[in-house]
Amino acid sequence: MPEPQPQPQPEKPLSRTLDPRSLRGLAHPLRIQLLRALRHHGPATASQLAERLGESSGATSYHLRQLAAHGFVEDDTTRGKGRERWWKAAVQGTTFDESLYKNPDPEVRGAVEVYLHEIATIHAQELNTWLGTRHDWDEAWAGSTDMSDFTLRLAPERLRELNAEIHELIDAYRDSADPDAPGAARVRMHLHAFPQYEK
DSSP: OOOOOOOOOOOOOSEEEEOHHHHHHHOSHHHHHHHHHHHHHOOEEHHHHHHHHTOOHHHHHHHHHHHHHTTSEEEOTTSOOTTOOEEEESOSEEEEOGGGGGOOOHHHHHHHHHHHHHHHHHHHHHHHHHHHHGGGSOGGGTTTOOOOOOOOOOOHHHHHHHHHHHHHHHHHHHHTOOTTSTTOOOOOOOOOOOOOOOO
């Protein structure tokens, strides 16, 4: 009788779309920072994350458990000994569902504000870190980076189309990336697109 073959496990999605419940579970500055740290730096313990973020291990431990309850982080069972608990990000990206903007629940609307403002703060911090450390990098990076801005006149549906095309282009580069290429480094891209009053 042939041996039963193990069934292939479905690959985890690269990104998770936020819904009202998961948004409320994530929309806390420390939780967003914890998830970001695990995504960028890999698995860690609550104590290691506390040291990295300048928080108490009690606070990081509590918020990691909250993130786990909402499916953002999970135990890394390949690490640790005894009671030492290691955490890892469950998915590498988060997608913001536009229906959240129209949600009538004040708690959800408050979570939207916390989440968006925290992401904007992180983007500003990352850009300022690059500007403050750019002289530490090889000269080849100086001409490769970009800090452009553009002003267009578009209807909302055209802006949605433009954003989708930019995301597709970025995904094509992600899919063809060679992490072992000489000189390769993690690259952060921020995309901000919003209407602006003319006066």
